[in-house]
Amino acid sequence: xxxxxxxxxxxxxxxxxxxxxRQGAGIKVLLYDSRNxxxxxxxxxxxxxxxxxxxxxxxxxxxxxxFHLAAQIAIDNRSSAQVYETNVTGTKNIIKAANQAxxxxxxxxxxxxxxxxxxxxxxxxxxxxLVETNKIIYEFTKAEGEREVMKAVKEGLDAVILNPTAxxxxxxxxxxxLGQALLKIYQNKLPFLVSGGYNWVDVRDVVSASIHAIESGxxxxxxxxxxxxCSLRELSEMISKISRCRIPVNVPISLARxxxxxxxxxxxxTKMEPLYTNQSLNILVNxxxxxxxxxxxxxxxxxxxxxxxxxxxxFNWYREKKFIN
Numbered sequence: 001x002x003x004x005x006x007x008x009x010x011x012x013x014x015x016x017x018x019x020x021x022r023q024g025a026g027i028k029v030l031l032y033d034s035r036n037x038x039x040x041x042x043x044x045x046x047x048x049x050x051x052x053x054x055x056x057x058x059x060x061x062x063x064x065x066x067f068h069l070a071a072q073i074a075i076d077n078r079s080s081a082q083v084y085e086t087n088v089t090g091t092k093n094i095i096k097a098a099n100q101a102x103x104x105x106x107x108x109x110x111x112x113x114x115x116x117x118x119x120x121x122x123x124x125x126x127x128x129x130l131v132e133t134n135k136i137i138y139e140f141t142k143a144e145g146e147r148e149v150m151k152a153v154k155e156g157l158d159a160v161i162l163n164p165t166a167x168x169x170x171x172x173x174x175x176x177x178l179g180q181a182l183l184k185i186y187q188n189k190l191p192f193l194v195s196g197g198y199n200w201v202d203v204r205d206v207v208s209a210s211i212h213a214i215e216s217g218x219x220x221x222x223x224x225x226x227x228x229x230c231s232l233r234e235l236s237e238m239i240s241k242i243s244r245c246r247i248p249v250n251v252p253i254s255l256a257r258x259x260x261x262x263x264x265x266x267x268x269x270t271k272m273e274p275l276y277t278n279q280s281l282n283i284l285v286n287x288x289x290x291x292x293x294x295x296x297x298x299x300x301x302x303x304x305x306x307x308x309x310x311x312x313x314x315f316n317w318y319r320e321k322k323f324i325n
Contacts, residue, residue, distance in 0.1 A: 001214075002026040004059045004103070006050065006094060007069030009038055011179065012109065012164070015171040016067060016207045017041055023211070030059050030070065037173040050090025053097065060094075060101035065214055068094050069109045071145075073177065074138040087141035088148065095152045095159075106159040107213050108149045112199070112224065114142040114163060117286050125292040126163075126222050146222070153220040160217035162210055164225040165291060169203035169310050170317035179314075185239050185248070186315060186324065192251045193232045199291050200235070201227030202310040209302040216299055226291040227304040238308050242315055 003020055007013040008029035014037050020027055027043040030050075038045065048055020050070055060066055072079070072086040091108070098106050113136075115128040130143035149159050172179040184190040206225050217223065230238075236247045296302035318324045 001065065002028070002063045003065045003067060004028045004030070004063040004098075005067045005069065006030045006059070007071065007109070008043070010069060010174055011169075011172045011176045012167055012203055012206060013067075013069045014038075014173055015169070015203045016069070016210060017043060018171065019204075019207050019211065028059055028063060030055065032070070037171070050086060050093055053093050056094050056097035057100060060097045060103055063101065063103055065105045065107065066094065066098040066103045067107045067109070067210065070094075071109070071111075071142070072138075080134070080137045083137050084141050084144075087138075088144045091145040091148045095148060095157065099152070099157060104158060105214055105217075106149070106152070106157055107210055107217065108145070108159055108161045109210070110146050110161050110163050110222070111139075111142045112163050112165045112226065112288075112291065113139040114146055117288070120286055120288050121290055122288070123290050123292060124224070124288045126224055126295055150220065158219045160213045160219070161222035162206070162213065162225055163222055164206045165199035165201050165227060167203050167206055168200055169314050171203060172314075172317075173321075182239065182311070182314065183318065183324065185236050186243050186245055186318075188245050190236075190248045193236060193248045194251060194253050195231070196253075196287060197229060197231035197233075197235065197289075198287050199226045199229045199289070200307055200310070201225055202305050202313075205302065205304045209296055209300040212300040212302075216301070218299065221295075221299075223296040223300055223302075224291060224293050225296055225302060225304075226293040227310075228307040229287075229289045229291070230307055235307075235311075238311055239315075241308075242312055 003025050005013055005017055008017050017027055021041055028046055029043050031045045031047050032049045046055055046059045072083045074083045114130055115124060116131055130146060131139045134140040146161055149161055153159050166178055168178050209225055240247050293302060
């Protein structure tokens with residue numbers, strides 16, 4: 001089997017490429033800028049990006065399966081046009097290239113954030129409607145990306161959509177936003193916590209389900225890959241058990257919002273993502289606690305491991321790679 005992967009240097013992509021290689025697949029990856037661990041793996045590197053159709057045609061030539069992971073994450077709306085181009089126009093382009101190359105399967109990585117937010121306690125499953133407004137650009141563009149995939153399905157493409165929740169775990173070479181948050185807690189650098197939390201899932205379990213989707217994923221279907229819901233407070237307590245770090249103090253959400261402009265200023269100086277934004281605070285407060293992964297369990301063999309095991313393995317990997325002492 002030969003596969004093409006966009007977003008291979010990202011967190012999920014790194015783990016996916018390693019597992020595909022372990023299983024004997026031939027792999028072509030689209031390389032935009034940073035290699036982020038790709039030098040450690042024997043893969044064919046195709047220089048280009050999602051907005052260069054010629055590079056995508058070269059990427060997809062001769063492959064059986066296309067995994068589309070490349071996307072731009074945004075926790076504010078400052079780069080709306082760029083996010084749209086990457087997440088929507090880029091998805092159109094890679095779909096077209098996969099079709100032209102005659103790929104047998106297209107596996108599209110979306111996000112739990114593509115679904116509309118309702119009551120945090122209401123069950124979220126694959127029947128939930130997609131986001132329809134661009135109030136939060138990342139959510140909107142992930143929903144639009146899904147719509148592009150479904151258009152292609154109607155025209156004959158054998159595609160599957162995956163919707164993971166908050167992905168953490170080993171192989172985070174680039175330093176994802178979530179990985180940076182874990183490190184801040186571990187290193188006593190997170191100044192405070194707010195109420196709310198996320199549903200956390202291990203990158204290795206997401207990858208395992210995505211590979212099962214090659215044979216078991218049904219055309220035009222989407223699959224939620226969720227793990228365990230855990231508040232930031234509970235997450236910090238788990239990390240404290242591992243590292244003996246202090247548990248940051250909780251502050252009211254209203255006070256955290258007051259601090260957001262200062263985080264933005266610091267971010268613009270350091271060129272790092274802000275610790276909190278109004279959008280990320282809204283996501284934390286409104287994040288659904290009841291997310292069903294039953295469909296993925298039944299059809300993709302999805303078996304999310306305990307969160308505490310993920311955290312231990314993650315920090316062991318960080319130590320191995322000298323990210324922490």
